[in-house]
Amino acid sequence: MRSLTAGLMLGASSSVLALSPLDTFYPPGINQTSYISNSSNALYGGIYKAPTNGPTGGHPYGVYDYCSMPHPRSQEYKMPGPVANGSVKADLVYLEYLQRHQRRSPYNILPGGENQAYECDNVRPYVYAGPNSNSGIQPVPVYAQTYEDSSNPFSPGVNGTCQYPQITVGGVQDGFQHGKDLWQVYGKKLRLIPRKPNQRVWFRSSESSLTQASAGAVLRGVWPDYDGALPLHQMVSSVDTVNEGYSCNAIGTTLNQIKSTAEWQGHLSVTSDLRAKLGAMLGATSSSWQSTFDHFSDNFQARLCNGYELPCSVSNSSACVTMDMAAEVFRAGDWEWNYYWRANPYVAKYIQVVEGLFIGEIISHLENVLNGRSSLDYSHVFVHDGDIGPVLGALGINALRWPAMASNIAFEVWETKEHSSKSFYARVLYSGQPVQTIHGSLDWIKLTDLIAILRPFVPKDIKSLCG
Template sequence: MTSIMQMITLGSVTFCLIGGVAALSAEQSFYPPALNNTAYIANSSIGTYGGIYRAPTNGPTEGTPYGIYDYCSMPHPRAQEYALPEPLEQGRAKGKLVYLEYLQRHQRRSPYNILPEGENQAYQCDSVRPYLYAGPNAASGVQPIPMYAQTYQDHTNPFTPGVNGTCQYPQITIGGVQDGYRHGRDLWAVYGQKLGLIPREPNSRVWFRSSNSPLTQATAGAVLRGVWPEYHGALPLHQMVSSVDTVNEGYSCSAVSSTLSDIESTTEWKAHLNVTAELRSILGSMLGATDSSWQGTFDHFSDNFQARLCNGYELPCSVANASNCVTVDMAEEVFRAGDWEWNYYWRTNPDAVKYIQVVEGLFIGEIISRLQAVIDGKSTVDYSHIFIHDGDIGPILGALGIDVLRWPAMGSNIAFEIWETKEKQSPFYARVLYSGHPVQSIYGTLDWVPLSQLVDILKRYVPDDIVSLCG
């Protein structure tokens, strides 16, 4: 495995070896076969299992070879690699793409989690402008000056954010904006130019939604500019009221926390904490990260390290001792532990079905309703694009029965392609792509599945009565 340190030293390299021994295909990098076992976490020979965790501060990412698991900017459907579903490619069936449900996580950002004793590097975000303004819905009304947030620090303020610089935490970075634009251009090349589904200009048969987070909203602007670079109008980005939002854990549900508590009380969860006890102790002492929010899961360490490496920064060092730094081996073990946790949350824990139901069941129900409208000939939309979070992508992949789930990384995407055929018994077929690859699932590879069968797979995760389930 080419390590992160080698990435730093050598620049652009090919990431396709595990321990310098076995070559990995792009698709294989998504599915570590031993991820269900806690031994995966401590096995340093695995490295990052073919994954990339490094990107420049400025400029879009360059995953090499394209299509591998790239935490900084996951691959997506791209014209150079895109192929039709196998039955269409081989001429065994004829069909036309009639609907695309596209879900994606936001692009690269600064971290959520600042180290408790402070950061030894400053984050700079002067190169990106988070616009914040409102105006009337009529062109004849008073049009506001476009305003953007400019973060600064004042010497008279006795409080410190824990890190110098000009970023909010989190916020999309310039690399995230550039990745988003490229993401949109590639979607247009596949679903606009090649397949003719996305229209040349937005019309009434396209629909966009995001969470209430500025991260997803900013990503939508960048991606849709890539889809329509010459379009000069405004577009609605639909959002629910934050207190009842069906994505990003918007609605209140006590069953979420109680189910999570049950999950994190299992023998398997405790075993993974035992395996990583030494690592967590070292990191906690070095970085002042000793409370339960940092020690109970690898969410905070992973987030902090990922955000640094994916925006051109180095791994952190102790603020008190600049020579005491997180090593590449430590970071790789953190990332493997993070992957194990996500796989356990959404695939292998005994309460996975219930956990998906209470966290994402309502949103999965919304997806089903749009797919059912296609079956019933009542769909009013051809292209739906929804900008969400890793905490939404993960449970949806769990509901699809993905064989193995690594942490859904920046720009992770799920494409539900719906194809209409001439078959009388099953006129609609679905292909489900995860970051450009057909999903490898306990139901088989989701490359050509009767749409009604896909709906049945997902229905299990829609609760009959979410209000009662949530207490």
């Protein structure tokens, strides 16, 4: 297994190696299809490899790391500029923290079959329920253990002990470290997160076991000695405002419009040879594999981020995906995510129909702080890349690479007091660093200005918009 440093350097040109950690988040040419086809871009300074066991940390810390994105950490955390230079005195009074789940096994198993077994018997996905009273039945903490039976005539296409997807042991370990680091910054340093959970903290996830398992690992890192249970709030899946839970015809029709543009067709044109090679090698010739790079990226990322190698054909062990091929797949995935949420001509509507209601919830939380009505200090929401992407798009991020495992957005609200009056300012961090946007760096802006940036992406009548 190559080291993480080698994983960073693999296939990279000297110009890419000179990138700062922040630079790796913002490829300047990502809007052009030449970003995909230019092999000298390689991995654009990113990390795409990790061992089976974590936690991973990237090197240097803060670089774009698909396997486990950086997050606020005490060693690197800096106070907002005006606070750091002493021009204002301010206290952190609210944190809205969003994060994608930790690393996992793939969603997409190769149609031609997988040449490696996936093993997950080193992690226990617990699945049990109990009453909300200590006087009731206390269930046995059972966990899922995947197995195969020789009498079953059907095959999932891959041997092993994993569900697809499920959080891996490295994902659990990454989550625990993630939570420990959040405590060091927002608990110990800034004294916002309480020593024990109280009524002013609130947690939410999607209905997915991935986000739920990540929540358990992260929150254990925040409170390693807490011996109680915590509510993880979820909406009914059919009306959930994250992970595209509610039914909305406009999501599909808008996506079809996006994929009908000349730019989208252009990116398929420049990658036609690559897609044909991968399709023939891996049996992945259906439209679901050939119309976007979602499936190839997902499969390759899950392998590399959990200590596995890139795939080979099950019928020809010498026909294997190379790192150069994978790097082009990853660049194409970056291009697609940037196009979905930043560059396409229908982007405002697309964000509204996919994520507008959730963005409205964030605004509501921020307005409650602004108006002195907030009952919370710390809100932590565990979601998916498909939620992180549109929120970053609404913020106007300058360039959007695929929001990787454990990608996170921290909405910090700071209160200043001058001459007996108080004002509220905001800072928005993406994976631990002030997000760079078309509105400038969101290191220190009026809270009202942040709300104004987000508000256009909240639909006035989502039912009419969805049809």
